[in-house]
Amino acid sequence: MGVVCAFSLNLSGQVRKNNLNTGTPPRCEAKEDAAEEPLDRTDTARWSDALWERIDRAYQLQRYDEALRWLDSLGLILSPWSEPNALLKYFAWKGDVHYRLGQISHALKAFRAALGVQTRDPRWELFSAYVGLGTIYGQFNYDEKALWSFQHADSVLIARGNSNGRSFLFINMAEIYMREGKYGKALCACYDAQLCLKKRYDDLVALLHVNMSCIYAKLGRYDLLKAHSDFALKYTEARGNELLRQEVYVKLAGAWHDAGNEEQAYALLQAEKALGIGLPTGDVYKLLLKIMSTHLESEGNHRMAAFALDAYMRYDDSIKSSLAQVDFADAALTDELLLMRDWQRRQMEQLEQRQRDDRCHYRKVSLQLVALLSLMVGVWLTMYMVRSRRLQAVVNVQEAADRLAVVNASVEHQQEQIREQREAVFQQRVALEQSKQMLQLTGKKFRNDLGYVLNLQRALLPSQERMQRILGEAFALYLPRDVVSGDFYSCHEVGDVKVFAVFDCAGHGIPGALMSFIGTILMRKVIREAQEIEPAGILTRLHELMKQYLRDERGSGVGFYTMDASIAVWHAKERRLVLSSACRTAYLYTEGVMHAYRGVIMSVGSKLVEREYVNDEVDVPTSAMLYLSTDGYADQMDDENRKYGSVRFINLLTDVAAFPMQEQKARLFREFESYRAKTIQTDDVCVLGIRLGGEEV
Structure with a gap:
C-alpha cells in the first residue's frame, strides 16, 4: 500500500487545504527566504489565523518539523471547549504532519483524537483523519480496522456529494x-474505483490495473x-x-511470480533496477525481497537466495516490531482514555457530592x-392582638360616630x-x-x-280618459x-300616429319625482318640435337635451341625471309598430308568442358611452298586446332575498x-303583492299594456 496510501494522504491534504473553512487565511505562494513576522498573542483570533498561515507555508515547503512546531504553538491556545471544527482541523493536520515525519504512534493518536471531536459537519478534515x-x-496489516476507516471516509465523501476521491x-x-x-x-472494489476515476488521476489508473493484475x-x-x-x-x-513506476x-x-512466469517477473525486476532510484520502501520492498529470493533459488544461486531470504526475514521482524509499537501506542492511548474517563467520573462524583452537601446546608x-x-x-x-x-x-365608638356623620351627609x-x-x-x-311640536x-x-308633489306628478301623468282616447284598450x-x-x-297623438312611452328615472322618491318632471317636460317639448315622429329620433333628442340642460358637477355622468326608456310609435292605418328602447326591453304578444325587443345599452343623458338608438319596425297583421315596463317589477325581492326575474315576468x-x-x-298586482309578501318594495314599478288592433288576442 506504499504509493497508494501516500497518494491518499497527499490527495486528502491537498483537498483539505483547498477547501478549508472561511477562518483560514487565503493561501499565498511560499518563499524560502520569507521573513518571520512576530506574532501578536494578545488577539487570539488573529494569532490563530497567523499560525495557520505559517503552518500552511511550512507544509508547502515540506518543512514538516517547522509545521509541527507551529501546530504545537497552536495547541496552546486551543482547549476542549474550543469550536469543534477548529479542533477537528488541528488534529487532522497534526496527524498528517506526524505521519510524514514517520511518527506513526503520534499520528495514530492525532487521527483518533480528530475522530473523537463531536461534529455533524462532514468536513474534509474528517475525511483526512479516516484516510490517515x-x-x-493498512501498513501494519490491521485489515479490519483499515476497511472500517476507508468505509467511513467514503461515507464522508458521499455526504459532501463529492465522488472524486472515492x-x-x-x-x-x-x-x-x-x-x-x-x-x-477485491475485484468489485476495483470496478467501483474504475467507475469513480477521472482522466486526471492517471496514477490511480495505473495502480488500479496493477491491483486487477494481481x-x-x-x-x-x-x-x-x-x-x-x-x-x-x-x-x-x-x-x-519514477516512484510510481518502481x-x-x-x-x-x-503478480507474474504468483502466475508462475518467473522470466517475466525477473524482467520487470531488472526494469525496476534500471530506474536507479534506490530500494523501495514498505510492502513493496518486502515483496521485492521475496521475489528475488525465489528467482535466485530457481537459478541455483543458493548463497544469494539465502541472503535475500535473510533480508526478507529481518525486514519482516522490523515490521512486526513496528506493529508491536503501534499496538503498544494503541494500548497506551486506550489506557490514557480510560484514565481520563475515570478522572472525569471522579470529578463528576466529587462535584455531585459537593452539590448534595451544599443543598443539605x-x-x-x-x-x-x-x-x-x-x-x-x-x-x-x-x-398586636393585645393592643x-x-x-x-x-x-368602634369613633367608627360608629363617623359612619353616622357620613350617612347624614350622604342623605343630604x-x-x-x-x-x-x-x-x-x-x-x-x-x-x-x-x-x-316642532316635529309634528x-x-x-x-x-x-x-302631497303637493304627488298632485303635481299625477297632473303630469296622462289621465284615464286621455289614455282611453289615444290608446284605446290599455x-x-x-x-x-x-x-x-x-x-x-x-302617451301622445300626432295626426294618425300614436306615441306611448315608459321612463325609469335615476333614483326614486322626491329625487326621482323631480327627474320625472324634467323628463315629462322634455318629452312634450320633443314631441311638439319633432318634424318626424320616430322612436329613435325622440330618444336621441331627449339624450341631447338631458346633457344640455343638466350639468353633472361630479363629472362621472353615470347614474345621476339619466333615465331608461321604451318608446313605441303606432301607425294604426298601416298597422305598423316602431319600437326603440334605452336600456329597456319591449314585449309584443301576437299569435300566441311573446317577442322581446331589446334596446340599446345607453341610458338617456349618460356620458359614459355614445351609441346610436335604433328602430325596430314590426308589422302587426292581427290583434296584439304591447307591454312597456321599467325594471321595478322584475327586480322585486322576496323573503329569501331572491329577485322575481325577467324570465318569470x-x-x-x-x-x-x-x-x-x-x-x-289586477292579476299583475296580485302576483306582485304575493311575491313581495312582507318585504319592502325594492323599486318603483310601472307597467303599461296596450292592445293593438282593438280585439282580444
Whole structure:
C-alpha cells in the first residue's frame, strides 16, 4: 500500500487545504527566504489565523518539523471547549504532519483524537483523519480496522456529494481484500474505483490495473493478467513518475511470480533496477525481497537466495516490531482514555457530592431562618392582638360616630341630587314637548309638500280618459316605492300616429319625482318640435337635451341625471309598430308568442358611452298586446332575498295577455303583492299594456 496510501494522504491534504473553512487565511505562494513576522498573542483570533498561515507555508515547503512546531504553538491556545471544527482541523493536520515525519504512534493518536471531536459537519478534515487511520492500519496489516476507516471516509465523501476521491479508497480496500484472500470483493472494489476515476488521476489508473493484475494472477486468469499488466505499464510510462513506476514494476513482478512466469517477473525486476532510484520502501520492498529470493533459488544461486531470504526475514521482524509499537501506542492511548474517563467520573462524583452537601446546608440554614422568622412573627402577632383588643372599643365608638356623620351627609347629598334631577327631568320634558311640536309641524309641512308633489306628478301623468282616447284598450300599473315615483309614462297623438312611452328615472322618491318632471317636460317639448315622429329620433333628442340642460358637477355622468326608456310609435292605418328602447326591453304578444325587443345599452343623458338608438319596425297583421315596463317589477325581492326575474315576468305577461285590460292589471298586482309578501318594495314599478288592433288576442 506504499504509493497508494501516500497518494491518499497527499490527495486528502491537498483537498483539505483547498477547501478549508472561511477562518483560514487565503493561501499565498511560499518563499524560502520569507521573513518571520512576530506574532501578536494578545488577539487570539488573529494569532490563530497567523499560525495557520505559517503552518500552511511550512507544509508547502515540506518543512514538516517547522509545521509541527507551529501546530504545537497552536495547541496552546486551543482547549476542549474550543469550536469543534477548529479542533477537528488541528488534529487532522497534526496527524498528517506526524505521519510524514514517520511518527506513526503520534499520528495514530492525532487521527483518533480528530475522530473523537463531536461534529455533524462532514468536513474534509474528517475525511483526512479516516484516510490517515486507514493508511496506518493498512501498513501494519490491521485489515479490519483499515476497511472500517476507508468505509467511513467514503461515507464522508458521499455526504459532501463529492465522488472524486472515492477511487483511491476503493483501490486501498481492494489491496486489503487481496491480503485476506477475498478476491471477489477485491475485484468489485476495483470496478467501483474504475467507475469513480477521472482522466486526471492517471496514477490511480495505473495502480488500479496493477491491483486487477494481481487479482487475476491469484484467480489464474493469465489472459486478463497480461491485458491489465500492459495497461498498467502504458499509463505508468505516460506519467513519468519514477516512484510510481518502481512500485508498478515490483507489484507486476509479484503478480507474474504468483502466475508462475518467473522470466517475466525477473524482467520487470531488472526494469525496476534500471530506474536507479534506490530500494523501495514498505510492502513493496518486502515483496521485492521475496521475489528475488525465489528467482535466485530457481537459478541455483543458493548463497544469494539465502541472503535475500535473510533480508526478507529481518525486514519482516522490523515490521512486526513496528506493529508491536503501534499496538503498544494503541494500548497506551486506550489506557490514557480510560484514565481520563475515570478522572472525569471522579470529578463528576466529587462535584455531585459537593452539590448534595451544599443543598443539605442550604436546607438546614433555610429551616433555621424560617423558624426564627416564625417566632418573631408570633411574638409580633401576640402584641398586636393585645393592643388591638384594648383599642377596639374606642375605635368602634369613633367608627360608629363617623359612619353616622357620613350617612347624614350622604342623605343630604342625595336629597340635593333628587331635587336637581327633578328639575332636569322637568326641563327635559319641556324640551321634548317643544321638539315634539316642532316635529309634528315639520312632518305636517313635509306631508303637505309631498302631497303637493304627488298632485303635481299625477297632473303630469296622462289621465284615464286621455289614455282611453289615444290608446284605446290599455292599462297602467303604477306603483311608487315611496309616495312619489321616479317612473312615469306618457302617451301622445300626432295626426294618425300614436306615441306611448315608459321612463325609469335615476333614483326614486322626491329625487326621482323631480327627474320625472324634467323628463315629462322634455318629452312634450320633443314631441311638439319633432318634424318626424320616430322612436329613435325622440330618444336621441331627449339624450341631447338631458346633457344640455343638466350639468353633472361630479363629472362621472353615470347614474345621476339619466333615465331608461321604451318608446313605441303606432301607425294604426298601416298597422305598423316602431319600437326603440334605452336600456329597456319591449314585449309584443301576437299569435300566441311573446317577442322581446331589446334596446340599446345607453341610458338617456349618460356620458359614459355614445351609441346610436335604433328602430325596430314590426308589422302587426292581427290583434296584439304591447307591454312597456321599467325594471321595478322584475327586480322585486322576496323573503329569501331572491329577485322575481325577467324570465318569470315574461311568462307572467304571456299568461295574462289574453285577459281584458283591467283583469290583466289586477292579476299583475296580485302576483306582485304575493311575491313581495312582507318585504319592502325594492323599486318603483310601472307597467303599461296596450292592445293593438282593438280585439282580444
